[in-house]
Amino acid sequence: MTGATALYDVPGPRTRQRHRVYGVLATAVILGLVAWILYLLVDTGQFTTTKWTPFAYKGIQELLLRGLGNTLKAFAIAALLSLALGGLLAVGRLSDHRPVRWAAALVVEFFRAMPVLVMIFFIFVALKVQPLPALVAGLTLYNGSVLAEVLRSGVNAVERGQREAAFALGMRKTQVMAHVLLPQAVRAMLPAVISQLVVALKDTSLGYLVTYEEFLHAGKLIASNLDYDLPFIPVVMVISPIYIGMCMLLSWCAGRVSRREQRSPRTEAVAVAAAGPGAPLPGGEPPMAPKP
């Protein structure tokens, strides 16, 4: 990092010495912080046997696993449906017919601007739907709309010559889209699609708020158990690494796909203009970055 940005020169011996001192100080402060948190945990009795015994019981392990299964189930259904909806809306936005284009644009813009939770609550409370379908429908509408924009920008980014060549070969509109444009768009946009799926995975935890029996809900059940002295912090310490691990795994996949894409011979020869002073962010955010 040092020397690679506009901020610093390559440090000389005295600067390196100073940075080492800073490094030691910073490490000391961070370790102190960690030690303080550990002390707080021990001091408030978070490591007592009573609070950790529930995790040794088979019933509770099964409860957690069932919760995890339900989370993954909601994620799988929502991911598949939002991919389908995203494809549909993207095709709609690229349609040659103005009413179709406008309708698709309206749907996409509306659902992108709405908080997911408002949609889930609307479906759950106002339409009186079961928790799982409500959660899946909310996630599908939101992520489908975002994916539609991702795919649309992918199709628009395919070189014009590809479309023109396909038309020149006598392909029909649908054929051009299905055989030429979409495959290339999906390939180029795969990292962005996967990182949107990370968002969907993170948002399955909203199911907890509509009483869907997912992972967090299972955790809450254990945490509010008086028999084990309300093992709240232990529950958080058990479930958050699993959640974060799942999301990081998926993010890592996105990063890997995007790096492979950059290495592939078909995209290697693409010239990338060097960023000049005040140039916009090249390509915006890196495609594998998870979104808020």
Next chain:
Amino acid sequence: MNVLTDNFSTYGAGFLGTVRLTVYASLLALALGFVTASFRVAPVGALRAFGTVWVTVLRNTPLTLLFFAVLLGLPRFGLVLPFDVFAVLALGCYTSAFVCEALRSGINTVPKGQGEAARSLGMTFGQTLSLVVLPQAFRAVIPPIGSTLIALAKNSAIAGAFSVTELLGTYKTINELGYNIIWTFVWIAVGYLIVTLAISALFHVLERTWGVAR
């Protein structure tokens, strides 16, 4: 229509709650994001590692889990604050990770030559940072920060489900009074649209004033 006029004070309180939550959490997120971004570009390895861990963990945490841990977990440490403060903390910390990444990529867009030129003119580190690097990074960073803050406003709905006074939470009160539930939600949706459109308009103005000339 009478759902809105009859419950104007409830909606108003909820709307103001959302705005307050969004403003405070944005300020916290911008401040924390700035600090972590400076850690992430610091020449000190320990600070860089801390920044990386902060960003990676928070970006991959479901916000509901974070709310769950902060609102129900911190009181176990004897830290008892109003729920609004906890909600601001959770939202601010979560969003700070995204702000940090936006700022960092903004700083990275400033070409190396700019800093080298500044230093060869004899500018100190502080001058290089404040006169050359940050102004350029700021221009590039406006659009991504804008979309991050819009996401924050939308995410603030989760606070409502954790009994913070907020726009989404108003549906319960109004529903109990027997008003049409569909229209209740329509007005809630309009409220959120007002907030998100206001933020996006603000950032359009910022971008027109200071943004990168395209």
